[in-house]
Amino acid sequence: MMRVRLQVAYDGTAYHGWQVQKNGNSIEGELNRHLSALLQEDIQVIGASRTDAGVHALCNIAVFDTETRMPAEKISYALNQRLPEDIRVQESSQAPSDFHPRKCKSVKTYEYRIWRGEFPMPTVRLYSHFIYTPLDVGRMREAASFLTGEHDFKSFCSAGSQAESTVRTVYRIELREEGKMLILRISGNGFLYNMVRIIAGTLVECGKGRYDPVHVRDILQARDRQQAGPTMPARGLMLTGYEFV
Amino acid sequence: MMRVRLQVAYDGTAYHGWQVQKNGNSIEGELNRHLSALLQEDIQVIGASRTDAGVHALCNIAVFDTETRMPAEKISYALNQRLPEDIRVQESSQAPSDFHPRKCKSVKTYEYRIWRGEFPMPTVRLYSHFIYTPLDVGRMREAASFLTGEHDFKSFCSAGSQAESTVRTVYRIELREEGKMLILRISGNGFLYNMVRIIAGTLVECGKGRYDPVHVRDILQARDRQQAGPTMPARGLMLTGYEFV
Numbered sequence: 001m002m003r004v005r006l007q008v009a010y011d012g013t014a015y016h017g018w019q020v021q022k023n024g025n026s027i028e029g030e031l032n033r034h035l036s037a038l039l040q041e042d043i044q045v046i047g048a049s050r051t052d053a054g055v056h057a058l059c060n061i062a063v064f065d066t067e068t069r070m071p072a073e074k075i076s077y078a079l080n081q082r083l084p085e086d087i088r089v090q091e092s093s094q095a096p097s098d099f100h101p102r103k104c105k106s107v108k109t110y111e112y113r114i115w116r117g118e119f120p121m122p123t124v125r126l127y128s129h130f131i132y133t134p135l136d137v138g139r140m141r142e143a144a145s146f147l148t149g150e151h152d153f154k155s156f157c158s159a160g161s162q163a164e165s166t167v168r169t170v171y172r173i174e175l176r177e178e179g180k181m182l183i184l185r186i187s188g189n190g191f192l193y194n195m196v197r198i199i200a201g202t203l204v205e206c207g208k209g210r211y212d213p214v215h216v217r218d219i220l221q222a223r224d225r226q227q228a229g230p231t232m233p234a235r236g237l238m239l240t241g242y243e244f245v
Numbered sequence: 246m247m248r249v250r251l252q253v254a255y256d257g258t259a260y261h262g263w264q265v266q267k268n269g270n271s272i273e274g275e276l277n278r279h280l281s282a283l284l285q286e287d288i289q290v291i292g293a294s295r296t297d298a299g300v301h302a303l304c305n306i307a308v309f310d311t312e313t314r315m316p317a318e319k320i321s322y323a324l325n326q327r328l329p330e331d332i333r334v335q336e337s338s339q340a341p342s343d344f345h346p347r348k349c350k351s352v353k354t355y356e357y358r359i360w361r362g363e364f365p366m367p368t369v370r371l372y373s374h375f376i377y378t379p380l381d382v383g384r385m386r387e388a389a390s391f392l393t394g395e396h397d398f399k400s401f402c403s404a405g406s407q408a409e410s411t412v413r414t415v416y417r418i419e420l421r422e423e424g425k426m427l428i429l430r431i432s433g434n435g436f437l438y439n440m441v442r443i444i445a446g447t448l449v450e451c452g453k454g455r456y457d458p459v460h461v462r463d464i465l466q467a468r469d470r471q472q473a474g475p476t477m478p479a480r481g482l483m484l485t486g487y488e489f490v
Contacts (some may be wrong), residue, residue: 011367056368076364086367119321122256122331123301123483127368238368 004072005095006031006045006062006079007242011086012234013126017053018060027051027087031062034082038075039068048101048242049108052194054234056127059090059242061101101244107171108191109241112184112200112232121180128181129236135207137175137182143206143213144173144184146220147199153192154223156202158231161193166223168192175203187241194231202229249317250340251276251290251307251324252487256331257479258371262298263305272296272332276307279327283320284313293346293487294353297439299479301372304335304487306346346489352416353436354486357429357445357477366425373426374481380452382420382427388451388458389418389429391465392444398437399468401447403476406438411468413437420448432486439476447474 008027016024020032028047035043048061070078076092083089113128115121120130147170154166170188177183184200202219205211211229219227253272261269265277273292280288293306315323321337328334358373360366365375392415399411415433422428429445447464450456456474464472 009364009367011370058366058368080364085365085370088364088367090362090364090366117335119254119325119333119335120330121303121335122254122333123303123372125256125330126371 001065001067001097002072003063003065003095003097003099004075005093005099005101006064006076006089007091008060008062009058009088009090010056010060011126012051012054012056014086015053017055018047018050027057027060028062030083030087031079034079035064035066035075038078038082039066039070041066041068046101048106049239051237051239052234055237055239056235057239060239061242063095063099063101104244105189107187107189107241107243107245108239109185109187110191110196111238111240112186112196113236113238114182114184114200114204115180116182117180124181126235127238129233131204133208135182135204136209137177137207139209139213140184140203140207141175143203143211143216144175144199146214146216148173151220152223153195153220155219155225155228156195156198157192157225158194158198159225163192166192168195173199185240197232197234197237198225198228198230200232200236204232205229246310246312246342247317248308248310248340248342248344249320250338250344250346251309251321251334252336253305253307254303254333254335255301255305256371257296257299257301259331260298262300263292263295272305273307275328275332276324279324280309280311280320283323283327284311284315286311286313291346293351294484296484297479297482300482300484301480302484305484306487308340308344308346349489350434352432352434352486352488352490353484354430354432355436355441356483356485357431357441358481358483359427359429359445359449360425361427362425369426371480372483374478376449378453380427380449381454382422382452384454384458385429385448385452386420388448388456388461389420389444391459391461393418396465397468398440398465400464400470400473401440401443402437402470403439403443404470408437411437413440418444430485442477442479442482443470443473443475445477445481449477450474 045062072094076089115128150169290307317339321334360373395414
C-alpha cells in the first residue's frame with residue numbers, strides 16, 4: 001500500500017466544483033474515475049481544498065492509497081493522458097502513510113482577479129470578474145490591512161459552512177495592478193466557506209467608496225455575514241499556492 | 246451616412262476565424278448579424294486583420310457605414326448587449342468616410358505565448374501553446390534579431406496567401422519571460438498568411454537547438470516555406486496592437 005499525493009491544476013469553468021456531486025461533473029469525480037481506470041483499483045481521492053463551482057486552481061492537493069507498483073512519480077504522466085484538458089496533474093509523489101491534506105497545517109494562497117475597464121475583455125473573462133465602476137486601490141489596501149492577523153472571520157463566511165471555529169489567521173493580503181487587471185492575493189492558514197470571495201466583495205465596496213476602509217474593523221467585530229460586502233463571482237477566484245508547514 | 250470604426254476584442258476559441266464562412270461561426274458574421282439587428286439595416290463590416298480559426302484579438306478593427314442617428318460612441322454599449330461574451334467591442338467612434346482599415350498604413354503587434362513546463366497548465370491552455378522541451382531563450386533572441394527590418398518573408402508564408410508582394414517590415418521582436426510563460430512579441434507593417442506562427446515555430450526550433458540562430462538568414466534568403474520551422478498552433482496567437490500611422 002502506498003499513499004500518493006497529487007498536485008492538481010484545473011480550469012473550474014466546466015465543473016460543479018471539487019466535490020463529487022450527484023448531478024454534474026466534479027474535479028474529484030474525474031480524478032477518481034481516471035485513477036481507478038488507470039490503476040485498476042477503486043480509487044477515492046481526498047482533496048485539500050473543496051473549491052466551489054467555477055473556481056480555478058494551480059495546485060490543489062489530492063491524496064489516495066493504491067496497491068499499484070507504478071512509481072508514484074510516473075502516475076502524473078499516465079493520468080494526464082486520460083484526464084480532460086481542463087485538468088492536469090502537475091506532480092505526483094509518494095506521501096507518508098499518515099498524510100492527510102486537511103489535517104496538516106498549511107499555508108494556502110488564493111488570488112482574486114478583477115478586470116477594470118469600460119467593457120469586459122473576452123480573453124480574460126473566464127479567469128476574472130469585470131468591474132466597470134472605478135476602484136480606489138489605495139482605499140482597498142487600507143481596508144485590507146485590517147484583515148491580516150488572527151481574527152474571527154464569521155462576518156466573512158457564508159451560511160452553510162461546517163467549520164467549528166470561525167477564527168482564522170491571514171498572513172498577508174496584497175493588491176497588485178497589472179494594467180487593467182487588479183489582483184488580490186491572500187495567504188492564510190485556512191479559509192472559511194466563501195471567505196476570499198466575501199473579502200474581495202468587501203474590499204471592492206471600499207474601493208467604490210461605499211464603505212470607509214476602517215469600517216472593515218466594525219464588520220469583523222459584528223460577526224454577522226450581513227455586515228460584509230457581497231460574495232464575488234467564482235470565476236475570478238484561483239487557488240494559487242499550497243504549502244504544508 | 247456615417248462611417249464607424251470598432252475596436253473589437255475576442256476569444257477566438259469557438260470561431261472559425263474572422264471571415265464569414267459557409268460552415269461555422271465567424272467574428273465578422275457575429276458583428277454583421279448583431280449590428281444589422283441593432284441598427285435595422287444590412288450591415289457588412291470590413292475587418293483590418295482576417296485572423297485564422299482559434300486566433301485571439303484584443304483590438305482588431307472593423308469598419309462599416311450606417312444611416313443610424315445613434316452617436317458612434319454609443320454603438321459599443323448597445324452592441325455589447327447583444328454580442329456573445331467571447332466578443333466585446335472596446336470602442337466605437339466615427340471615422341473619416343474614406344477610411345479603409347486594410348488600405349491604411351498601420352503597425353500591427355502580435356503576441357505568441359508559449360507555456361513551458363513538465364505539463365500543460367489548464368488555466369492558460371486556451372491562450373498559449375505548451376512546449377515540454379527546454380528552450381534556450383538566448384538563442385531564440387539571437388535568431389529573432391535577423392528578422393527585424395525589411396525582408397522578403399516568402400519562407401515565412403503559408404501556401405494560399407493572396408499577397409502580391411512577400412516583402413514586409415518587422416519593426417521589433419521581443420522575447421519576454423513571465424515565469425513559465427514565454428511571450429514572443431512582434432510588430433510590423435503587415436504580416437503574411439501564418440507569418441507570425443511560422444516565425445514562432447522557427448524560433449522554437451532554434452531554442453530547441455535544432456537550428457543555429459544564424460541559419461535564420463539562410464531561411465530568409467531561400468524564399469522557400471519548406472526551409473522554415475513549423476506553423477505553430479493558433480491558440481497561442483493574439484493580435485494585441487493596432488495603430489494607424
